[in-house]
Amino acid sequence: MQNPSWFLYGPGSAKIVDRPTPTPKNELDVVVWIRYFGVCGSDVHFWKEGGFQRKASDEKPIVMGHEASGTIDAVESGVTSVKTADIRFVSGWYSWPTPPDSHGALTKYFIVPEDFVYKVPDEVSLQEAVLVEPTSVAVQATRLAEINYGQDVVVTGCGTIGLLCAAVAKAFGARRVIFGRYYTGQARLCAHLPRLRREHKSTIQTGIFLLKAGGSYVQAGLGKAKPEVPMLVLSEKELRVRGCFRYGSGDYELALSLIAEGKVKPKAMLSSVTPFETAILAWDKTARGEGVKNLIEGVKD
Template structure:
């Protein structure tokens, strides 16, 4: 829990310019522009030694409640380990580099889903993570991508940004009914088979909404893959019978792991994924609350806060 008497510095999606380095640092130097991976694992626990450092129980993650050294990145200076900052190319802006963090989440999700060339992928939710999951799935070879949301405005942006198919789920219909409508609309029903399982290979759930989770399970074909990326209620009702009868591979997804940040940076460096159009505004640090207010109202997609500037 956050101590109300001391508060916490917010921010975990960040980029910056190296100010100074320790005597043993070799890979970066003052003046280098970098994307910042905002978590620092212990490096010695079983999870860390097994290569899944995002599972580290002693992770010090920026802006996460905990000891004082888990303060966030929304400050003039932020201390990081040498191997948790990633140099960005000259053509990449610091604003774009901020989005390496959510893009790395998407990379992790798509890798967990084992998306393969030719697959049909359904992404539930068209927020930043959902959009990036779809974009990364395309880079992994997905042939058909369908994004699902309840808001038409968000789906219009998704269609423009990704040139993908979209489906607006109805809040008046059940998850099963929405799943059936999606499968029929996109001709994903196997001939002679009912719609209890369509021809969808992979679902990446990026909203955390209970109805979205239920619908995602219902659109999958037998043997399909499901990755839960969105975080919602701690406990929900889950369609366990459908999952079992279709022998689905269901996985959780948490942050990012080894190689995810590097691949995210590479996607941007090569121009394979474009992120500039997701940046709705950049607010000076002194007016940071305005960015929070925009986000709380649902205005824009990514409302960035500029770092503290030298006077």
């Protein structure tokens, strides 16, 4: 196969399809050989539901994957910041594919503009580099919360994003991080951490009731479309409520530096590595709540 790729055709329907090796379209394109992929909660949702707003179908299948790391396979003439054989990781800019014009990264070769390719320091492995994308989400959420030195922070979920939010909050100067509920697969990392004694019906309610007057609530994860919100309490406390959708300018660079400096340690979150040919097993494993961050290994030589 030239360029094997995992296509999703709908809920529970996916298969490997060979595609031609991609051809760069302009002088600033970089061809990346993808080595590892991370399985995200959104991947599970796509696998189970076929997508969010734009559903995959037999007529419009999509290539899965948006957390990825790899090495440079080729660069075009206008590229100056990277070179062949450098270790890189790919930006999550491609995490909302619009087939047939663009797809995800669960493939062998992937083309990305130079501006969205970052060098990974030698002290960060390719497996750890996969976590730069979700770490950048945590950076954005923590920035939106406007955490100051010495503050206490509550994180209501112990999944990948929640754990990374806690790590980034500590790096930003939080005095103490308290966690909410966690699943069996997350117990290895969460069981010894400070926990809430009681939680409300939803994480939104928990957060609003817990916060002091003038506190900040940031919704970094996806929940029910129409949750119950205690508006009176929210208004009385004059809380700042923010939504968080992925990341913004500078978040990738800061996420990478936090990992390289050891302030965020993603290695402890890596739970398993599944061969490319059996990627479905990694989606199912994550759907069952097994592990924290399950990886899929890229296509080998």
